[in-house]
Amino acid sequence: MLLDRDSFQREGALLLEGALSVMGVETYRKLLGATYRGAGQRLTQPKPALLDAIMASGGLCSIASKLEGEPLRPVRLLLFDKSESVNWAVDWHQDRVLPLAREYSQPGFDRWTSKSGVPHVEPPSSLSERMVTLRVHLDDSGPTNAPLKTLPGSHQMGRLPVEAVAREVRRIRPVVHTAHTGDVLALKTLIVHASERAKEPQRRRVLHIDFAPPDALPEGLDWSFSLPNN
Ligand SMILES: O=C(O)CCC(=O)C(=O)O
Incomplete structure (x- = not known):
């Protein structure tokens, strides 16, 4: 698979068509099967088998690391499951x-909250800027089935206050990322994005994985889950 790293870093989004084979899609659907509970769900303690699949040689973690140009690890997993209902x-x-193991005061890490019982924090933008998100499409997301929209280049603006997001929405022409089952949409994590209600809703499962450099946290802070064999 050709990874156009320059375009990814400039635009902040890159569709990797057919990144997952039919078997690969089935594997992820099965691994997530029991987890589906509708709408958006945080996978706060991902199953070791799911993490193994992500970390497999040539798999999703390798793709994210190649796009960023440095080793990354999964740090946050979400499952979006839009449907007719x-x-x-x-x-x-x-x-x-970012979900972290425990709250601990460090400069630049602010706005601590608890989500699904896990401490979350906003890290300094210097950390977020080194992150990559992969959206793994487990169903089609065509023009009428709530495709993700992004504002190209907006990931280079650091953490934007709400009014600045609104200003960039008026200024930048959005890109609509339709995708087929098995496609992976790679994003720079800080990119401004949105999605509409599906106009002709069908099931649209997306596994959303944020990746960050393993050594990016200062002393006293730790990732919310460890990787198998770590
Ligand atoms: O999948 C979607 O429709 C929205 C996802 C989203 O907002 C997010 O990834 O933060």
Whole structure:
């Protein structure tokens, strides 16, 4: 698979068509099977088998690391499961929170919250800027089935206050990322993004994985889950 790293770093988004084979999609669907509970769900303690699949040689973690040009590890997993019965819109925003093992005061790490019982924090933008997100499409997301939209280049603006997000939405022409089952949409984690309610809703499962450099946390802070064999 050709990874256009320059374009990814400039635009902040790159669709990797057919990154997962039919078997690969089936593997991820099975690994996530029992986890589906509709809408968005945080996978706060991902199963070792799921992490093994992500960390497998040439797998998703390798793709994320190649796109960033440094080794990364998965640090946050979410499952979005839109369907006829569960259909919602997400307004323009940046993904800025990291789940961590425990709250501990460090300069630049602020706005601690608890989500699904796990401490989350906004890290300094110097850390977020080194992160990559992969959205693994386990179903089609065509033009009427809530494709993700991004504002190209907005990941280079650091942490944006709400009013600045609104300003960039008026200024930058959005890109709509339709995708097929098995496609992986790679994002720079800080990119401003949104999605509409599906106009013709069908099931649309997306495994969302944020990756960060393993050594990016200062002393006293730790990732919220460890990797198998770590
Ligand atoms: O999958 C979606 O529709 C929205 C996802 C989203 O907002 C996010 O990844 O932060």
